[in-house]
Amino acid sequence: MSEKHLSSSFEADLNLLSSRLLEMGGLVESQTALALAVLNEFDGALVAAVLEGEHRLNAMEIAIDEEVSHIIARRQPAARDLRFLLATSQCITNLERAGDEARKLVKRMRRIHRDGAPRAFNIAEIKISGEMALKILHKALDAFARMDAVGAAQIVREDEAVDKEFRAFVRNLVTYMMEDPRTISTGLEYLFIAKAIERIGDHATNIAESVVYVVRGTDI
Template sequence: MSDKHLSSRFDVDLNLLLTRLLEMGGLVEAQIARAMEALNAFDLTLIEQVLESERRLNVMEIEIDEEVSNIIVRRQPTARDLRLLMAVSKCITNLERAGDEARKIAKRTRRIDEKHVGLTVNIAEIKASGEMAADILRRALDAFARMDTVAAAQIVRDDEAIDNAFAAFVRKLITSMMEDPRTIPVGLDYLFIAKAIERIGDHATNIAEFVVYVVKGTDVRHTPREQIERS
């Protein structure tokens, strides 16, 4: 968080805003966990929970963004405080989109359960990458709460493991579909699930990059990982 201000009310506003951000992040984490558990067990109750909770995320995004705008109007912040408020606005957008990806996982899981009875694909890489994506999102939110640039840089580096798991799964999936064309429909559904998990990792990485933006004043989006680590 930013340093203390002459206006204690400003500090209260910022702390409440961060609390709402972390609340939204916790909801997204729960969404991802439910979606992955639904994929593992084909639990239709969990699928419906994911789809229902996604609407709450949309409402939270609007509410938090509106509060960011109100604080900017009331307090007219500058420098790091303004960067923090802008970063919060961008973080909630990434959280909402990560929630959308969890919804996609749930919907594809329901489709697999309904349409592809008896057709199976080894999805060990998907499960592993799902766990990694959930972990780096949790760590990204923690880094944002503490404004920890070292932890943020590590998250950016760790996202590469999710990308590698996705690439490995795609290669294996293509081989499987070539060997047995009957698996193509279910394989494509699993491909969409794997891509959704990769995107969750990307959104977590974006949140980590906003930590560097707030603390250093440098926009490191689209910047090579090595350069972010040096920063």
């Protein structure tokens, strides 16, 4: 938090909370990057790393949320400080859910690999949307770190590009499965993968919206 407080210990509490959220965000970024690497080339070790990281994310969410509750009870904050604490709680929920989506992605890829399904689909749109979602997530965390409402508002607009790639992939996927019904099972796995990536972008956008809420006091 950039604003100064009469209580230096209160300011220290808020700064520590922000640091812990950003640490959690860094882990989600890493999880997402690993998941996208599995999308490019299956690697069982990377799958295991993502699944293990999910346990850490769950623990971090619980710990940070408990700290938010304690600070509210001890400090009884108002105005921007209260908005910051409420937004922090919302952000860690979105980070945990984004991590869930990375976990779903690698589990779907593991199933495709286990079933020996051939790479018959053009998944270029999935890869593009994945890189976009990861970029949006990074920008959202950066906006949170700096409480940059302008940058956060831009992220909200950028998420539409991820949605556009998702819709393009779905259209191509449906056409391909109609032409060759034998690909339906694998095609549905890729559909869920594409949806997971879209959701990561949505959760990143929610974080950006929380930044605008903290700084401007408006819910966009």
